[in-house]
Amino acid sequence: MNVLLTGGAGYIGSHTAVELLNRGCDIVIADDYSNSSPVAVERIRQITGRDFPAYHADVTDREAVRRIFRENKIDCVIHFAGKKAVGESVKIPLSYYRTNLDAALTVLECMKEASVSRFIFSSGSLNPIPYREDMPRGECSSPYGTTKAMIEKILEDACHADPALSAVLLRYFNPIGAHPSGLIGEDPQGIPNNLLPYIAQVAVGRREKLTVFGGDYPTPDGTCRRDYLHVMDLAAGHHRAACYTMEHPGVTAVNLGTGTPYSVLEVIEAFRKASGREVPYVIGPRRAGDLPEYWADAAKAKELFGWQAQYTLQDMCRDTWAWQSKNPQGYPKA
Ligand code: WQD
Numbered sequence: 273m274n275v276l277l278t279g280g281a282g283y284i285g286s287h288t289a290v291e292l293l294n295r296g297c298d299i300v301i302a303d304d305y306s307n308s309s310p311v312a313v314e315r316i317r318q319i320t321g322r323d324f325p326a327y328h329a330d331v332t333d334r335e336a337v338r339r340i341f342r343e344n345k346i347d348c349v350i351h352f353a354g355k356k357a358v359g360e361s362v363k364i365p366l367s368y369y370r371t372n373l374d375a376a377l378t379v380l381e382c383m384k385e386a387s388v389s390r391f392i393f394s395s396g397s398l399n400p401i402p403y404r405e406d407m408p409r410g411e412c413s414s415p416y417g418t419t420k421a422m423i424e425k426i427l428e429d430a431c432h433a434d435p436a437l438s439a440v441l442l443r444y445f446n447p448i449g450a451h452p453s454g455l456i457g458e459d460p461q462g463i464p465n466n467l468l469p470y471i472a473q474v475a476v477g478r479r480e481k482l483t484v485f486g487g488d489y490p491t492p493d494g495t496c497r498r499d500y501l502h503v504m505d506l507a508a509g510h511h512r513a514a515c516y517t518m519e520h521p522g523v524t525a526v527n528l529g530t531g532t533p534y535s536v537l538e539v540i541e542a543f544r545k546a547s548g549r550e551v552p553y554v555i556g557p558r559r560a561g562d563l564p565e566y567w568a569d570a571a572k573a574k575e576l577f578g579w580q581a582q583y584t585l586q587d588m589c590r591d592t593w594a595w596q597s598k599n600p601q602g603y604p605k606a
Contacts, residue, residue: 274298274345275514278331278379279352281308283447283458284394284506286316288350290451291507292514293320300344302337303353304330307461309603315455332374334382341386348390348514351379354419357465358561361416372419373426380430390517391439392510393427395420395525405443405525405572413561424525431523438517441525442509445568449502449588450595457595458503459602467539468500468588472596475549482551484536486558489565495555497533497565502583502591505530512577529568530581539585546589547597 275292279285280301285308292299293316301313305328313326325344329336331353340346354372355361361368376393383391412418427439448468450457464470473479487494509528534542540551573579583591 273347273514273518274300276300276302276340276344276346276349277352278302278349278375279308279354280326281305281310281312282352283308284503284510285350285352286312286456287451287503287507288352288510289316290319290456291504291511293322293324295511297511297514299324300340300346301326302329302331302340304328306330307355309459311603312456319451319453319455332371332378334378337378337382338385341382341388346386346388348392348517349379349383349388350392350394350510350514351376352394353379356416358414358416359465361414361419365415368415368419372416373422376423376426380426384434389434389436389438389521390514391427391437392513392517393423393439393441395424395441395443405527428523431521436521438521439523440513440517441523442513442528443525443568444501444506444509444528445566446498446500447503447506448500449504449583449591451504452591452594454591454594454598457592457599459599467498467536468543468592471540471543471551472592474551474553475543475547475593476596476600478600480552482540482553483556484540484553485556485562487555489558491535491565493535493537495536496562497535497567499529499531499533499567500539500585500588501529501581502588504591505581505583508582509573509577509579512573512579516577524576526573526576527568527570528573528579528581529570531567531570533565533567534585539589542585543589543593546586547593549593
């Protein structure tokens with residue numbers, strides 16, 4: 273199976289690339305490196321000992337995408353490319369709608385021209401807990417989330433119109449960790465928005481202390497609880513989804529998660545143990561828009577894909593630390 277990964281140099285894309293190559297798949301990467309590094313592509317080759325084509329391409333550029341399908345026999349597309357900062361999307365919504373919708377539509381149209389009919393989309397959802405795949409999409413809290421919901425709807429309509437088309441909507445919440453080699457990992461630009469990159473930068477000495485957003489939530493220790501998932505488990509889920517599309521036309525939504533939420537304080541403690549470093553923190557005010565807790569019901573992934581998360585929170589922290597301690601400033605700048 274030859275899989276095109278749009279946004280394949282990014283955090284989840286690069287780990288999925290490693291998983292696919294190790295499972296014997298061929299891959300092609302397309303990335304514009306706007307929020308990723310070409311060094312990640314070299315590191316994927318280093319980890320797997322395998323070579324593959326990598327295109328420096330913006331997937332809203334129709335000619336660039338056409339060329340990729342012309343030059344490669346693609347069986348399946350895993351679509352990661354897009355803007356993903358929730359807060360930024362509230363400030364520049366038009367840019368988010370333009371980029372994320374244009375990327376998905378351009379890739380889908382070029383797939384149709386090239387008679388490629390399998391598509392995996394990484395998505396999100398906002399529903400009461402625990403999340404189940406058959407709940408209505410409802411209203412999203414940010415333009416970022418709305419672009420995800422709109423693309424899901426587009427895929428449903430496209431699959432309805434074309435019985436040969438097969439799409440999996442993968443929904444996951446808080447991917448963390450890194451490849452155990454520490455050669456690839458999450459490399460946020462500027463001040464990290466997300467918890468684990470922030471903790472890791474405190475532990476490595478790049479930042480003084482973490483601010484815990486809220487200590488008075490109705491949870492066991494007062495801090496928010498999330499379903500953290502090791503990025504290699506997430507990568508394995510993408511591989512299973514790609515295999516699934518080979519035999520199942522139509523559209524289906526599938527959650528990927530551990531089903532077990534951990535609080536911010538539990539994550540800090542796990543990271544302290546895994547790294548042997550202190551993580552100084554203060555409890556600050558709540559962050560606007562945060563829900564007290566949520567986690568995924570991942571029963572469907574087990575039923576359809578035989579997929580279950582394998583890594584523990586301790587593993588996630590150990591591998592985040594392997595990446596951060598080996599690459600304190602992230603990927604080297606070109
Ligand atoms: C986790 C917990 C914070 C930073 C978001 C998006 C989701 C996905 C991942 C895609 C929360 C707390 C955080 C800090 C803290 N996006 N926290 N201090 O908000 O669950 O999910 O990111 O790219 O779509 O919604 O993840 O890592 O930001 O926060 O206390 O400095 O850590 O309040 O409880 P979140 P997160």
